[in-house]
Amino acid sequence: MTGIRETVLKAVExxxxxxxxxxxxxxxPVKECPRCGVCQDDDAxxxxxxxxxxxxxxxxxxxxxxxxRLERRLGRGGMGVVYQGTHLALQRAFAVKLxxxxxxxxxxx
Numbered sequence: 461m462t463g464i465r466e467t468v469l470k471a472v473e474x475x476x477x478x479x480x481x482x483x484x485x486x487x488x489p490v491k492e493c494p495r496c497g498v499c500q501d502d503d504a505x506x507x508x509x510x511x512x513x514x515x516x517x518x519x520x521x522x523x524x525x526x527x528x529r530l531e532r533r534l535g536r537g538g539m540g541v542v543y544q545g546t547h548l549a550l551q552r553a554f555a556v557k558l559x560x561x562x563x564x565x566x567x568x569x
Contacts, residue, residue: 489501489502489520489521489522490502490516490517490518490520490521490522490530491504491505491514491515491516491517492514492515492516492517492518492533493507493509493510493512493514493515493532494512494513494514494515495507495510495512496509496510496512496532497532497533497534498531498532499517499522499530499531499532499533499543500514500522501522517530517533518530518541518558523548524545524556526548527547527548527549528545528546528547528548528554528556529545529546529548530543530544530545530556531543531544531545531546531553532544534555539559539560540557540558540559540560541557541558542555542556542557542558543555543556543557543558544556
């Protein structure tokens, strides 16, 4: 018997399939500030806001699908991480949720 959670997830996935926009090879060219959550490219070592040492962020590139650039982490939960992102063509802020992939070392957006 399938639980209600699995039924709902399958229904949502059939309408809105998650794109695997993040590399799953374990590399993390994105750095993230552990204090304020700001995202930087791999070559950065210190946070420009609070001078904290940057830690590895999510695996994959900072720009997702050629459209969204991760700016800072807004929150983290059991299903994934939410980032503030900028849509590069529109130059508008959006929330980007990266979901933990089941059985993989990676995320889906």
